[in-house]
Amino acid sequence: xxxxxxxxxxxxxxxxxxxxxxxxxxxxxxxxxxxxxxxxxxxxxxxxxxxxxxxxxxxxxxxxxxxxxxxxxxxxxxxxxxxxxxxxxxxxxxxxxxxxxxxxxxxxxxxxxxxxxxxxxxxxxxxxxxxxxxxxxxxxxxxxxxxxxxxxxxxxxxxxxxxxxxxxxxxxxxxxxxxxxxxxxxxxxxxxxxxxxxxxxxxxxxxxxxxxxxxxxxxxxxxxxxxxxxxxxxxxxxxxxxxxxxxxxxxxxxxxxxxxxxxxxxxxxxxxxxxxxxxxxxxxxxxxxxxxxxxxxxxxxxxxxxxxxxxxxxxxxxxxxxxxxxxxxxxxxxxxxxxxxxxxxxxxxxxxxxxxxxxxxxxxxxxxxxxxxxxxxxxxxxxxxxxxxxxxxxxxxxxxxxxxxxxxxxxxxxxxxxxxxxxxxxxxxxxxxxxxxxxxxxxxxxxxxxxx
Amino acid sequence: xxxxxxxxxxxxxxxxxxxxxxxxxxxxxxxxxxxxxxxxxxxxxxxxxxxxxxxxxxxxxxxxxxxxxxxxxxxxxxxxxxxxxxxxxxxxxxxxxxxxxxxxxxxxxxxxxxxxxxxxxxxxxxxxxxxxxxxxxxxxxxxxxxxxxxxxxxxxxxxxxxxxxxxxxxxxxxxxxxxxxxxxxxxxxxxxxxxxxxxxxxxxxxxxxxxxxxxxxxxxxxxxxxxxxxxxxxxxxxxxxxxxxxxxxxxxxxxxxxxxxxxxxxxxxxxxxxxxxxxxxxxxxxxxxxxxxxxxxxxxxxxxxxxxxxxxxxxxxxxxxxxxxxxxxxxxxxxxxxxxxxxxxxxxxxxxxxxxxxxxxxxxxxxxxxxxxxxxxxxxxxxxxxxxxxxxxxxxxxxxxxxxxxxxxxxxxxxxxxxxxxxxxxxxxxxxxxxxxxxxxxxxxxxxxxxxxxxxxxxxxxxxxxxxxxxxxxxxxxxxxxxxxxx
Numbered sequence: 057x058x059x060x061x062x063x064x065x066x067x068x069x070x071x072x073x074x075x076x077x078x079x080x081x082x083x084x085x086x087x088x089x090x091x092x093x094x095x096x097x098x099x100x101x102x103x104x105x106x107x108x109x110x111x112x113x114x115x116x117x118x119x120x121x122x123x124x125x126x127x128x129x130x131x132x133x134x135x136x137x138x139x140x141x142x143x144x145x146x147x148x149x150x151x152x153x154x155x156x157x158x159x160x161x162x163x164x165x166x167x168x169x170x171x172x173x174x175x176x177x178x179x180x181x182x183x184x185x186x187x188x189x190x191x192x193x194x195x196x197x198x199x200x201x202x203x204x205x206x207x208x209x210x211x212x213x214x215x216x217x218x219x220x221x222x223x224x225x226x227x228x229x230x231x232x233x234x235x236x237x238x239x240x241x242x243x244x245x246x247x248x249x250x251x252x253x254x255x256x257x258x259x260x261x262x263x264x265x266x267x268x269x270x271x272x273x274x275x276x277x278x279x280x281x282x283x284x285x286x287x288x289x290x291x292x293x294x295x296x297x298x299x300x301x302x303x304x305x306x307x308x309x310x311x312x313x314x315x316x317x318x319x320x321x322x323x324x325x326x327x328x329x330x331x332x333x334x335x336x337x338x339x340x341x342x343x344x345x346x347x348x349x350x351x352x353x354x355x356x357x358x359x360x361x362x363x364x365x366x367x368x369x370x371x372x373x374x375x376x377x378x379x380x381x382x383x384x385x386x387x388x389x390x391x392x393x394x395x396x397x398x399x400x401x402x403x404x405x406x407x408x409x410x411x412x413x414x415x416x417x418x419x420x421x422x423x424x425x426x427x428x429x430x431x432x433x434x435x436x437x438x439x440x441x442x443x444x445x446x447x448x449x450x451x452x453x454x455x456x457x458x459x460x461x462x463x464x465x466x467x468x469x470x471x472x473x474x475x476x477x478x479x480x481x482x483x484x485x486x487x488x489x490x491x492x493x494x495x496x497x498x499x500x501x502x503x504x505x506x507x508x
Numbered sequence: 509x510x511x512x513x514x515x516x517x518x519x520x521x522x523x524x525x526x527x528x529x530x531x532x533x534x535x536x537x538x539x540x541x542x543x544x545x546x547x548x549x550x551x552x553x554x555x556x557x558x559x560x561x562x563x564x565x566x567x568x569x570x571x572x573x574x575x576x577x578x579x580x581x582x583x584x585x586x587x588x589x590x591x592x593x594x595x596x597x598x599x600x601x602x603x604x605x606x607x608x609x610x611x612x613x614x615x616x617x618x619x620x621x622x623x624x625x626x627x628x629x630x631x632x633x634x635x636x637x638x639x640x641x642x643x644x645x646x647x648x649x650x651x652x653x654x655x656x657x658x659x660x661x662x663x664x665x666x667x668x669x670x671x672x673x674x675x676x677x678x679x680x681x682x683x684x685x686x687x688x689x690x691x692x693x694x695x696x697x698x699x700x701x702x703x704x705x706x707x708x709x710x711x712x713x714x715x716x717x718x719x720x721x722x723x724x725x726x727x728x729x730x731x732x733x734x735x736x737x738x739x740x741x742x743x744x745x746x747x748x749x750x751x752x753x754x755x756x757x758x759x760x761x762x763x764x765x766x767x768x769x770x771x772x773x774x775x776x777x778x779x780x781x782x783x784x785x786x787x788x789x790x791x792x793x794x795x796x797x798x799x800x801x802x803x804x805x806x807x808x809x810x811x812x813x814x815x816x817x818x819x820x821x822x823x824x825x826x827x828x829x830x831x832x833x834x835x836x837x838x839x840x841x842x843x844x845x846x847x848x849x850x851x852x853x854x855x856x857x858x859x860x861x862x863x864x865x866x867x868x869x870x871x872x873x874x875x876x877x878x879x880x881x882x883x884x885x886x887x888x889x890x891x892x893x894x895x896x897x898x899x900x901x902x903x904x905x906x907x908x909x910x911x912x913x914x915x916x917x918x919x920x921x922x923x924x925x926x927x928x929x930x931x932x933x934x935x936x937x938x939x940x941x942x943x944x945x946x947x948x949x950x951x952x953x954x955x956x957x958x959x960x961x962x963x964x965x966x967x968x969x970x971x972x973x974x975x976x977x978x979x980x981x982x983x984x985x986x987x988x989x990x991x992x993x994x995x
Contacts, residue, residue, distance in 0.1 A: 312693035
């Protein structure tokens, strides 16, 4: 993808700022290239490339005592004509809608942004043949008789945000992700990797790990549902963290759908748990500003088991009488205001050591299709998949059929016995990336069994 | 840069890609527009209008697929995308087995416009906002209601489709809908009640008239009262197995997760296994597997009037139709596209759908519906009256099912005790769980034609990169056996 660069995007946005009608204007200009090579049954079956643009304009018209009148419009045309159409449409909406007395206003400029390296031009230019060859190398690393399925994705993007109050923000970045599901008979194993660039991925190691899991799980046995101690791999830990994120949203606390009302400063889980939202870490590098141009920063959510922080976009901050923490996402994203770059501090134990703590329990590679059952109780349900093993006398003794869990995440994290040192970035559908370590939990409630 | 109409963009794309002599190529030039209005209590929280326009080019070269899409609106960029699609297909061929082939679906020529009265994108936003504010005001008038949200969304998609085998289609599809949610919060609990259903409400193929037909203001107060009642209700007790009656909106979700997805042929063939998962169903289960009790018949029907999954042609140019999936409880068909159908010796039933110009068509549900029972007059009241002991569960709150679609668990917004044929106590936080085949084989009562209603699922996720489809499900009230009160 050939980048437009900050100057060209700022110049495009300028025409909207000069529109004579609105009192305030915000322009977001974005370009994104996604290339994804998908394979199943050890062959590439989908191979796609998409170059997309957007212009999003938000305008504010003073509505007097009724409050600000706000309109938003998005165009896919990243040209002066596209910008003009978007600002005209947004202004047309703002002139006609009722005012919103709670509108927080557009953020003021004059801020500086920290940044973290997240751009790899080589990945942004990756040709299809290179992705195919990496997939081929991955598949060759699988043991004989094992089929592979998964995806190799490279993305590149650039984003500029400009508003009439002086915000001028620009960022460009890349991301590479590789996943592999190995299937051997009735057993499956999974591994994944995420990095800024393709050079940060190791297809052969990922393939070997997934293949070994599939081999180890052969001859699945059944285990009755019940509460067991567990070792969670990072992918499984990350899912629980994502499902807990809602609890830290200031808006959810205010509305009563979070368990943290009146609990800031109090212990909510085991002292081994320290959780932050860290979009500027090298593990989870993101744009250094949110969707409104407010600087992102590290927010500590749980410090050694104690709840210490909440997150806000500007709308939630206004209602809560506080400042935005830089957690706005582009509307209509329902995750706006939530922490979306979760980073749980790793511990000191090897994964083998975590397994060694358990007399009889379950080892979980990852979870599937989790959903919240009760937000205030942080109860989540989902199933295990692709590498679920029985632990006996401190070692893995074989694969078991998958199980469904129904478990309060906070209660599970109150039973953290040890945190592993082999953390990694894991991706969850709809939620994105999180950095998570393996965990040993004293108890996890499995409520029913699957057939495979 | 010259601004080109989507018909011109499609013509440039198909001309360029066919120069490379592919086995097959098709292009979709798409103009998408949408508008959303969100209100909360007495204020408008968000009004947004979106437009997106681009071309997707899919090509089969050497038995392997490539797809490239661009939002650039000039001929040069479209020609570049066509060449890139061919390069992608050739790269796919580096890791390939048997060549992909397509079924013999005939190339279609034609056009289609969703029947509608009022284009939802032409309605003034102020009128939409006023309609929603009237609904939230009515619900807020109920003592105990903490806050109320209401929303409406409208979409308009114009597609020009061309293929290398001569298909030429122009299609405009309109979707509209809305909903209302009342919340009651207190004592460490947060309860919500939605109307007509959860997740931004009920959607139809059609115009603004579909939103007006929901009468959100007229149902708002009752919705608020139910939210307040839930806050004071006890949790649904646990039972290892009991009789449950599902209202038709929850049964629609049950159909979606435990019948619609498992019968997608790409899942069955393992193409989605690493991500969204596979299916317990095998290709040779067709005409053999007793999926459900004999009173259960399911069809995939892209022609259901007003349903959210209704269209004229799918995104491979196959004409919309009606395909039986389960007849009298026996599995008889799959959801398929031209590639997967050919792989098992069938013809596509026209369920290839893409969520934008930038996405490839995947096997997707259209309107996967459960036929009503034989007693036309039977409805929820009659089924409850014929039930000695159990629970009625209403309106989905969350869902989960394993990666082969066998083990499911749902949460609903409200449940009522059923005792000796009458509805009794209200319960909050209801859940139920089961295994797909056991559950569907336990179905022993269905509402009739008067009870049957088409519901919408506007956020069906699948694929990588992730796509969201808007689908429909017709369903009556139904009675089953399941575990309840899992927590």
